[in-house]
Amino acid sequence: MFLFFGFTGVIDVLYFYKVDIPPNLDYASAFLAFGIEGFLFGNHLHGRSHMDVMVHMYLFYVIIACVICVALEARYRENVTVALARTYFTFLQGTWFYQIGFILYPPGGMAHWDQENHDQMMIITMIFSWHCAVVAVIMFFFVLIVGKMVKRGSTGNDFVRNDIQYQKVGANGLNSGESSRPIISNSSTMRQTFDETSEDEV
Incomplete structure (x- = not known):
């Protein structure tokens, strides 16, 4: 046992x-x-x-x-x-x-x-x-x-994981030159990230 x-x-x-x-x-x-x-x-x-x-x-x-x-x-x-x-x-x-x-x-x-x-x-x-x-x-x-x-x-943000990585996806697939960035954990960072991302990248 x-x-x-x-x-x-x-x-x-x-x-x-x-x-x-x-x-x-x-x-x-x-x-x-x-x-x-x-x-x-x-x-x-x-x-x-x-x-x-x-x-x-x-x-x-x-x-x-x-x-x-x-x-x-x-x-x-x-x-x-x-x-x-x-x-x-x-x-x-x-x-x-x-x-x-x-x-x-x-x-x-x-x-x-x-x-x-x-x-x-x-x-x-x-x-x-x-x-x-x-x-x-x-x-x-x-x-x-x-x-x-x-x-x-x-707070709710304390339970959001920040160690998950993602890559930008372009029209031709993953941009190999782009470095991975952590998933955003608050609304201000989210708005800033989307402002910096062009429509082509999306």
């Missing part, structure tokens, strides 16, 4: 240093890592107690949700809801991992759960729903805070 998530880290580092590798490998590696994680957790439940199986199945459901979200995120790159959904289920997966540890291996001094008791298993189900709610509330407040910070400290 850690090996495949390690692959995703290596892919991210390679992209960061602009190594010439095929595009979209970050999504593919994340999809594979979550998929292998779900496969492993879904197939090591034999011979365990009912409570042990139940808490791991809840984790398995969250992992499958992560797999689905990664696939959707690869398809719908500009949809922030899909990205937030993957963040939500990854966050939930992490908090539930901690909860499983406290349920199955309680620290010294804490009472042990009766892993075959139906009433206690229902309490576990309720605790999982609390995790879902708390993670949703935490993410909601983070989204509000980040949204206010962006609106307060940024």
Whole structure:
């Protein structure tokens, strides 16, 4: 499991240093890592107690949700809801991992759960729903805070890319002698550029 998530880290580092590798490998590696994680957790439940199986199945459901979200995120790159959904289920997966540890291996001094008791298993189900709610509330407040910070400290021009290059196109195609210039990012520069461009060049 850690090996495949390690692959995703290596892919991210390679992209960061602009190594010439095929595009979209970050999504593919994340999809594979979550998929292998779900496969492993879904197939090591034999011979365990009912409570042990139940808490791991809840984790398995969250992992499958992560797999689905990664696939959707690869398809719908500009949809922030899909990205937030993957963040939500990854966050939930992490908090539930901690909860499983406290349920199955309680620290010294804490009472042990009766892993075959139906009433206690229902309490576990309720605790999982609390995790879902708390993670949703935490993410909601983070989204509000980040949204206010962006609106307060940024303008629309801050999000315009200025590293994209273009060339003038003449009647006979690209003018090879013309140097590339960055795409304009404000209206005044736009007017000046079009004023300097002749009709023939357009």
